[in-house]
Amino acid sequence: MRPESPTFSPLYRQIKKLMVNSLQSAEWRPGQAIPSEQELALRFNVSQGTVRKAIDELAAENLLVRKQGKGTFVASHNDPRSMFRFLRLVPTDGELVHPQSVPLDCWKAKAGNEAARMLGIELGAPVIILRRTLRFSSKPVVVDEIYLPGEIFQGLTMEVLQGEQGSLYGLFEARFGVRMIRAEEHIRAVAADRMVSETLGVSEGTPLLSVERVTYTYGDRPVEWRRGLYCTAEHYYLNELS
Amino acid sequence: MRPESPTFSPLYRQIKKLMVNSLQSAEWRPGQAIPSEQELALRFNVSQGTVRKAIDELAAENLLVRKQGKGTFVASHNDPRSMFRFLRLVPTDGELVHPQSVPLDCWKAKAGNEAARMLGIELGAPVIILRRTLRFSSKPVVVDEIYLPGEIFQGLTMEVLQGEQGSLYGLFEARFGVRMIRAEEHIRAVAADRMVSETLGVSEGTPLLSVERVTYTYGDRPVEWRRGLYCTAEHYYLNELS
DNA sequence: AAGTGGTCTAGACCACGTC
DNA sequence: ACGTGGTCTAGACCACTTT
Numbered sequence: 001m002r003p004e005s006p007t008f009s010p011l012y013r014q015i016k017k018l019m020v021n022s023l024q025s026a027e028w029r030p031g032q033a034i035p036s037e038q039e040l041a042l043r044f045n046v047s048q049g050t051v052r053k054a055i056d057e058l059a060a061e062n063l064l065v066r067k068q069g070k071g072t073f074v075a076s077h078n079d080p081r082s083m084f085r086f087l088r089l090v091p092t093d094g095e096l097v098h099p100q101s102v103p104l105d106c107w108k109a110k111a112g113n114e115a116a117r118m119l120g121i122e123l124g125a126p127v128i129i130l131r132r133t134l135r136f137s138s139k140p141v142v143v144d145e146i147y148l149p150g151e152i153f154q155g156l157t158m159e160v161l162q163g164e165q166g167s168l169y170g171l172f173e174a175r176f177g178v179r180m181i182r183a184e185e186h187i188r189a190v191a192a193d194r195m196v197s198e199t200l201g202v203s204e205g206t207p208l209l210s211v212e213r214v215t216y217t218y219g220d221r222p223v224e225w226r227r228g229l230y231c232t233a234e235h236y237y238l239n240e241l242s
Numbered sequence: 243m244r245p246e247s248p249t250f251s252p253l254y255r256q257i258k259k260l261m262v263n264s265l266q267s268a269e270w271r272p273g274q275a276i277p278s279e280q281e282l283a284l285r286f287n288v289s290q291g292t293v294r295k296a297i298d299e300l301a302a303e304n305l306l307v308r309k310q311g312k313g314t315f316v317a318s319h320n321d322p323r324s325m326f327r328f329l330r331l332v333p334t335d336g337e338l339v340h341p342q343s344v345p346l347d348c349w350k351a352k353a354g355n356e357a358a359r360m361l362g363i364e365l366g367a368p369v370i371i372l373r374r375t376l377r378f379s380s381k382p383v384v385v386d387e388i389y390l391p392g393e394i395f396q397g398l399t400m401e402v403l404q405g406e407q408g409s410l411y412g413l414f415e416a417r418f419g420v421r422m423i424r425a426e427e428h429i430r431a432v433a434a435d436r437m438v439s440e441t442l443g444v445s446e447g448t449p450l451l452s453v454e455r456v457t458y459t460y461g462d463r464p465v466e467w468r469r470g471l472y473c474t475a476e477h478y479y480l481n482e483l484s
Numbered sequence: 485a486a487g488t489g490g491t492c493t494a495g496a497c498c499a500c501g502t503c
Numbered sequence: 504a505c506g507t508g509g510t511c512t513a514g515a516c517c518a519c520t521t522t
Contacts, residue, residue: 008518010491036507047493052508060302062484068508069500086483183483188474189431189449207431207449213483232430239481241328241425241455242304250499252510278488289512294489310489311519 015044016054023063023074023179024218030076030173034064037072063181077169077180084167086183086215087134089142089230090238097136101168103161104131104143104199108150115147118214118225126150130161132168133199141235143199146226152178178223183215187237192229200231209237257286258296265305265316265421266460272318272415276306279314305423319411319422326409328425328457329376331384331472332480339378343410345403346373346385346441350392357389360456360467368392372403374410375441383477385441388468394420420465425457429479434471442473451479 019034028034037055041048055072058064062082065073077083084098091097109129116123127150134142146168148156153176164171172178192206200208209230217223230237261276270276279297283290297314300306304324307315319325326340333339351371358365369392376384388410390398395418406413414420434448442450451472459465472479 010517012491038507049494050492053491055508066508067501069502069506071507088481088483181484185481185483187429187451187479187481189451189472191449205447207433209429209431209451230431237429239330239427239429241330241427242423252498254510280488291513292511295510297489308489309520311487311521313488 011046012050012053012057015040015046015051016057018044019054019058020063020218026177028074030074030179031078033071033073061181075179077167077173083170086169086180086213088238089134089235091136092234092236099134099136099141100138101164102133102135102140103158104133106130106156106158106161111147115225118222119147119149120222121149121151128153128156130156132161136235140200140231142228142230143196144226144228146224148224152176152223178217180215180224181217182220183213186212188212190229196229200229202231202233206231206233208232211237253288254292254295254299257282257288257293258299260286261296261300262305262460268419270316272316272421273320275313275315303423317421319409319415325412328411328422328455330480331376331477333378334476334478341376341378341383342380343406344375344377344382345400346375348372348398348400348403353389357467360464361389361391362464363391363393370395370398372398374403378477382442382473384470384472385438386468386470388466390466394418394465420459422457422466423459424462425455428454430454432471438471442471444473444475448473448475450474453479 022028022034034040035043037048037051040051044051055064055066059066059072062075062085065075067073075082077085087099107129109127110124111119111121111127113123115127116125119127121127128148130144130146130148132144132146133140134144153172156176160175161171169180172180188210189207190210192200192202192204192208194204196208197204197206209232211228211230213224213226213228214222215224215226264270264276276282277285279290279293282293286293297306297308301308301314304317304327307317309315317324319327329341349371351369352366353361353363353369355365357369358367361369363369370390372388372390374386374388375382376386395414398418402417403413411422414422430452431449432452434442434444434446434450436446438450439446439448451474453470453472455466455468455470456464457466457468
């Protein structure tokens with residue numbers, strides 16, 4: 001149980017890795033409680049303090065959520081508190097209101113050069129492409145084009161999407177067992193083209209935020225690539241630097 | 243030494259607060275080592291573990307930096323590793339190269355409505371306004387207009403700025419004793435007006451990123467308000483979501 | 485060898501939620 | 504009353520840096 005050498009890894013990180021395995025293999029599912037710290041300490045044959053340190057890091061990475069007196073739970077995008085965790089768009093005036101996701105199209109295709117690279121799949125491998133808008137108080141503010149690996153998201157169709165009211169990631173997690181844990185966004189300013197200007201109800205040439213996102217699941221595996229165009233007339237993208 | 247009631251605060255948070263005081267009062271200065279955990283444990287009359295937990299949080303907030311075997315140090319914007327910590331602009335191709343800050347103007351003024359609100363000062367209180375560009379390999383990519391409370395930044399002039407080669411925040415910290423620890427950015431897409439288009443060498447109407455930032459020092463006190471316009475032809479704004 | 489932060493343990497007790 | 508996470512302690516030992 002003592003760490004060995006070449007590249008030294010402390011015990012609590014080894015425990016952490018074992019716990020990530022349990023998450024990845026769906027032994028512990030989103031929204032459920034994991035075993036108590038005492039149980040885990042027995043199971044891994046370490047002290048409670050060591051388990052605590054592993055959980056501390058997993059909680060800091062938003063993989064787990066601690067609740068004093070109740071237990072430790074697997075984070076879920078279906079939990080209202082982290083439902084739109086990855087959406088940084090905020091109304092200029094007025095309070096935060098949850099947007100409504102409205103699907104436009106959904107079709108199957110083969111991965112082009114860029115999609116293949118971003119998703120880490122073969123050129124020509126099946127992908128599902130989804131276009132949708134986000135509406136704040138029924139006004140369209142964002143239009144997204146989303147690329148998903150067909151292998152993982154088999155069975156994702158317009159029908160499936162239309163029956164939903166939560167966030168897309170909540171659906172992915174509940175229906176396809178894919179939990180999004182981290183993303184990287186590349187943001188630019190672009191001019192609205194003809195098609196987008198109609199979708200968002202702005203004039204052609206209006207400056208828009210272009211937000212390209214690659215989203216990762218356990219093990220830093222990319223499982224979504226999307227490009228969003230955000231109208232920032234009455235909203236802004238909020239970022240906290242620290 | 244035990245925590246008392248109404249709103250319960252654990253011991254390590256009380257220690258943390260005392261340590262923030264030492265930072266704020268410049269007892270411990272940027273770049274310097276703070277006392278060892280042992281010394282602090284004696285000084286505060288708690289165990290080393292409790293001090294450790296306080297330091298853990300301060301390190302997580304980037305106020306302190308731990309260095310195994312050497313000690314714990316006050317974070318500094320003059321440290322190359324965190325020199326442009328708040329700049330999220332990255333070249334589309336090519337490696338990260340540090341930009342050069344080129345001051346354009348610097349003058350004194352009285353706080354207008356918005357500046358007063360953002361900086362938490364009186365309407366009409368003295369402010370210093372600074373315009374500058376950021377150049378990547380000598381091409382201007384960003385133009386900033388920066389508002390600073392005159393009270394704190396007395397003596398900031400073009401001459402002072404021109405003698406500098408590090409980051410602005412490094413200068414603020416070394417020369418004015420103001421350490422920036424946190425910021426909030428509001429990002430929009432806008433069209434370049436005549437004046438900005440000339441400064442950045444783009445055509446009028448080019449979509450640009452508008453980045454409004456309020457920056458805070460210890461105690462969540464706002465001490466800078468700025469608006470930057472970023473040309474995203476060959477760069478993008480990078481944001482990590484987690 | 486000495487000093488620093490980093491890990492690990494074992495045990496006591498506190499705060500919170502549920503039964 | 505009980506179980507959960509949260510705090511605090513004291514001591515041993517490890518890993519890294521400097522002298």
